[in-house]
Structures are given as C-alpha cells and as structure tokens.
Amino acid sequence: MIKLSEKKLKILEEQLIQHVNIKLISWYKNAKRDYGVIGEGKASIKEGRFIIDYIEDGVEKNWEICHYPEYIIEQGLNYYYDVWEEQG
16 A cells, blocks of 8 residues: 655545546536536545535535545546546
C-alpha cells in the first residue's frame, strides 16, 4: 500500500475534485445537446466519502462511494467519475 504525506494527499484530492468537476461540466453539456437533459454536478470529499451532488431536469440527486486514495493512485483520476457514469 502506498502512503502519502498529508500535504500530497490534499493536493491529490484537490486535483481529483477539479478533474471530476471538469468531466461533469462536459457530461452535462453533451447531455443537453444529445438528449435535452438540463443538469449540473459537483464533486466533493467528506468524511471518507467521495460525493457527486447533481441535478438533472430539476431533480436533485446524490451519489457516494467510499474514498480510498489508493483507488486514485492505482486507477487514475477518472476512477470515481467512471463509476458514477455507470451507476449514477
């Protein structure tokens, strides 16, 4: 198991959130163009959970998964987004 310093972990998590938020902007831009779905989403990390709060056509939704930094180190920044895309 790879251990990160608190500083490196914080930087990784900030990069992860920024990356996923950019992916969500693109997702909803395409969803509007292709399917007429109006939406937006925002990623966050709270209490060991990776969270995407999102709204689609006025309906608020929430998606969560346990957050383990090792997932991101091993799978890359797209990991949580890819899982959300399949399950959300």
